[in-house]
Amino acid sequence: MKEYMYADLQIGLAEAFTYLVTEECMNFFRKMTGDVNPLHCSENYAKIHGFSDRVVYGMLSASLLSTLGGVYLPGKYCLIRQAHTKFLRPVYIGDMLTVTGTVYELHDSVEQAVIKVEMKNQADEAVLKGRLYVGFLERREK
Amino acid sequence: MKKEEIYEKLNQVFQEVFDDESILVSEGTTADDIEDWDSLEHINLVVAVEKKFGIKFNMGEVNRFKNVGEMADTIAARIKV
Numbered sequence: 219m220k221e222y223m224y225a226d227l228q229i230g231l232a233e234a235f236t237y238l239v240t241e242e243c244m245n246f247f248r249k250m251t252g253d254v255n256p257l258h259c260s261e262n263y264a265k266i267h268g269f270s271d272r273v274v275y276g277m278l279s280a281s282l283l284s285t286l287g288g289v290y291l292p293g294k295y296c297l298i299r300q301a302h303t304k305f306l307r308p309v310y311i312g313d314m315l316t317v318t319g320t321v322y323e324l325h326d327s328v329e330q331a332v333i334k335v336e337m338k339n340q341a342d343e344a345v346l347k348g349r350l351y352v353g354f355l356e357r358r359e360k
Numbered sequence: 361m362k363k364e365e366i367y368e369k370l371n372q373v374f375q376e377v378f379d380d381e382s383i384l385v386s387e388g389t390t391a392d393d394i395e396d397w398d399s400l401e402h403i404n405l406v407v408a409v410e411k412k413f414g415i416k417f418n419m420g421e422v423n424r425f426k427n428v429g430e431m432a433d434t435i436a437a438r439i440k441v
Contacts, residue, residue, distance in 0.1 A: 299400055327410065327417040328403045353403070 220293030224329040224354045227321050233291040234318040237282055239274050241311055247278045274309040279346050282317050283335055287350050291319040291333055299330065300351035307345045314340040319350065329354055361439050366413075366432050373408045377401060387429030413439065 220233065248254060256263035257273050264272045280303045287296045309315065316338050323332035330353055337346035367385065374383045378396050391397040397405070406422050409431065415438040425431045 299403065325403075325407050325410070327419055327422045328406050329419070330403055330407065 219289050220291060221295065222292035223295060223357070224292075224324075224331065227292065227324060227331055229321055229324060231291070232318060232320040233286070234316060235285070235290055237285075237315045237317065239278070239309060239311055239313050239315065243278060244272070244274065244311060247275050251275075251277070253277075269308055271310045274311060274313070276303075276305045276309075276346075279305070279309050279315065279337060280348070282315065282337065283348060283350055286317050286319045286335060287333065287352050291321070292331065292352060292354065295355045295357065297353040297355055298350060299353055301348065303335075303346055303348035305346055307339070307343055309339065309345050313345075315345065322349070361436070363432065363436065366435055369412055370409070370428065370432060370435075373405070373412050377405050377408050385428045387427065387432065389428040390426070409435070415439065 258275055261272050283301050287298050318336050319333045321331055322334040333350040335348040335350055336344060339345050370385055374385050375381050410416055413435050421434055
């Protein structure tokens with residue numbers, strides 16, 4: 219886990235990780251949220267509406283912004299204040315997503331960083347773009 | 361920039377940040393006067409004001425603002441420099 223503090227950041231600093239979307243992820247997400255919309259649960263329904271398979275929950279993909287902020291950039295002392303996302307392409311089960319965060323703005327007066335987020339699939343196609351607005355917790359460990 | 365112009369721009373920023381076109385701020389306006397003005401929105405407000413006026417506050421200034429008037433005075437002083 220990264221442990222960047224505000225003072226460690228500079229514009230352009232980037233971190234990335236990969237995530238494989240599995241059937242299990244979809245099942246967990248459906249149970250947690252109760253979203254049983256057939257676009258995510260029925261292959262037939264998804265195909266009728268022009269998708270090649272069941273579509274992965276957009277909010278499942280978006281939840282990786284939590285991982286990005288909380289584990290990678292800035293990591294341990296992250297406090298997510300806002301998250302903005304745009305869904306650009308459908309994600310399918312089996313897709314390998316690469317999530318990249320880049321420091322985009324630094325606001326010294328309030329010690330807030332804006333992280334530009336880009337998520338791509340294994341074909342290098344952007345599936346999600348977003349912004350994370352993060353503050354920082356104090357180091358309080360003894 | 362005249363004080364009236366500063367308040368005109370501040371009103372635009374407040375209305376955008378709080379998504380409320382009825383907001384009109386004055387020197388004495390404080391967080392108690394605007395329902396959604398909590399600590400998170402305060403951060404959004406400071407960043408939006410900095411962008412609108414092309415200035416940077418320092419952390420001490422941000423923590424000392426007691427009302428909109430003090431913020432406007434700081435903006436006026438910063439623009440003159």
